[in-house]
Amino acid sequence: MMEQVSSTRVRKGKDKIALWLVCIFSFIAMIPLFLILWDVVSKGYKNFNLRLFTEVTPSSMDALLARVNNEPIPGGILNGITGTLLIVGMAILFSVPLGLSIGIYLADNQNKRFAKVVSYLTDLLQGMPSIVIGIIAYAWVVKPLGSYSALAGSVALTIMMLPMIVRSTEETLKMLPGAYKEAGLALGSSYTNVVFKVLLPSGFGGIFTGILLAISRVMGETAPLMLTALGASVVNWHVLEPTSAIPLLIWDFYNDPNLVDLVWSSSLLLLIVIFLLNWIAKTVARKWKV
């Protein structure tokens, strides 16, 4: 038996090789992030100026002329910034109250059959491809109203954000000790007051983090907006009119050789906003840990 054990050296060798492979592959897996960041920053910083925030997208013709004369691109992405604010803002307005309510309901009725069905459907919605959600918003809003609109875009983003907010709310509330609720009720407080004065404040960190992450996730969504908000070359605050958004502009710039210089600076802006949201979410999660 002990002779067979003499392969110890081989086994230790294998053990070491495995550790090295794991380290090397993990290292390689991290490289794309830095390559992407490098691409976006190094190509985007040139046009990352005040103009980007104050002027709307130039026409392809003006951009071409500027290019021929070796001038910087005459315009920015103000229409995209306002559009994103409008569309995402509305989506927050729709999805947060609804998502919180559903999350509270699910956390409180875990064993009801109806809650289980709702919980399963929430998973289903969460796994739904964003392009299909685009189709739905098209069918529900664009078709009946006869026009592409910011509203349609925000409906699509609402459907995307909803399951994420429901899940994070439900999960956070489930982690709170049951005694919180009982203590509140034992003091003679109403259920409504317990929810608003005890449960939601105690779970604030987790819930708020979930909302921020949901916002950052839909911020860069392009496909559903192509089918719903469509895009516009002017600043539009009217919810029933076609509206642009930063990711939609990136798509336009990518497809227009004259405007392609703006593609990286808009991506840079988008990444900054998304990473900032992620960072705030992480900080909040750490500070208000349940």
Next chain:
Amino acid sequence: MKPILELKNLSVSYTPGKNAVDDVTTDIYPNTITAIMGPSGCGKSTLLRAINRMHDLYPHIRTTGEILLKGKNVLEMDAMKVRRLVGMVFQQPNPFPTMSIYDNVLAGYSLNGIRLKRREKDEIVEQSLKSVALWDEVKDVMSKRGSFLSGGQQQRLCIARTLAMRPEVLLMDEPTSALDPISTNKIEELLLELKKQFTIIVVTHNMSQAARISDNSMFMYLGELIEHGNTTQMFTKPKNKRTEEYLTGVFG
């Protein structure tokens, strides 16, 4: 008689400058059961885990001194070899949930990449399970998962798994604290049987258990070995005041 295990100035620290086991020197003789007692946090498990180099798994733990197994320093040997020579049974029964009962007994062999013939396997399994008095209970359900057994059976399976490797010394870290009284009783009887072939060191916080099964007892306090001697003598006439206080329930 020559000791099978000699601890010389053994210290273990989790954080630098603070010894969880502090300068322990003592001998352990073959075919005896030694009980290590002491209040929780006194370093008894830490001492035990040093003997089969479990501390190597956690890089921040430092072990100094010498542990001689039949004259050879365990701390300078290959850790994997040490762990085969010095078996260990844990507080929580931990049969591998993805393996059958049969494979659990042979886990030491398969994990070490040792290939056995079918006949050898059957023989080892039967012998090991018989030596923990589990054979009759499980011989018809060999292909079932180990996690289906009761807690006491699981712990005996874990002992069988360790015995299958024919270790020199058997370490047990509170092996019955997660079990009911009947299972505990069975395991205690088993240990008395096993000491004919093995040397056993068992950490326990149960004084009457130590009194029932052990030949020798060690009393540890704040990382130091306060007293080590014949169990009967220690329980009737402890040499040290703190041992006496612990045994009479003043603290612990």
Next chain:
Amino acid sequence: MKDKLFRFVLFFAALMILLLSAGIIYSLVSRSLDTFNEYGVWGFISNAEWDPRKATEEYGALSFIVGTLYTAFFALLICIPFSLSVALFNGEYFKGTKVASAVSSVVDLLAGIPSIVFGLWGFYSVRPIVIALGVNAQGFGIFLSSIVLAIMIIPYASSLSTEFISMVPNNMKEGAYSLGATRLEVIRRISFPTASSGIVAAYILALGRALGETMAVTMLIGNTDRIPSGLRGTGNTMASVIANQFGEADGLKLSSLIAIGLILFIITAIINLIAKMVMKRLSKV
């Protein structure tokens, strides 16, 4: 009284999820009926022809179904060694260390990058490499989109796998070590078998992501309406053909695109259901 109203509001909100799901299925089905009436369900799925010219109009989904499965599975294959390594790095070898939390932060950031930025990066930085490798002349195709897709799903596959690998009880691993096993042997014989259901579920969910990914694939796959000729070939996925052609579509074409959306929806729903069932089995063990 106030409580009753409040509870009703909560219940009604939960009911909205039910209505939403029912509405989604209803809308997808009713708006793709034209196509299914024209070709039959199986006829539409099994036909590889996609010809939008008015005179010879004919629509079938097979090319895109094949293109989707092709890219998604190839991406999954590429992603496995990397995400598994990250999972072992964070959940086993360097569990709880600062290095591990740095690695997981980096990988998490990857998940935050929008699909369209991945597409840009793939177009401007990965495509030249694919051309230099001699895969094909333009660089576009299954190969390019699968590579970028693989990078996109690494965070999803690895974060869940990490969770399950780090959940393997320590006393189980110590038991194996105490018998003389090396770390690799503990991983192979104890950690992997114990966490297997969870790891499998993680990869099924990652596959679901890959199937529905739209923008990056649309920008990189070459957008040809044929069954891809192979890894080097171009094609379209279900998601990319919708993104590409929805804007100008009407009549039967629109209905066919929505039908493709319905099929995609059903496939991802089934994938999610399977993942959920696998995880449920895990919680029973």
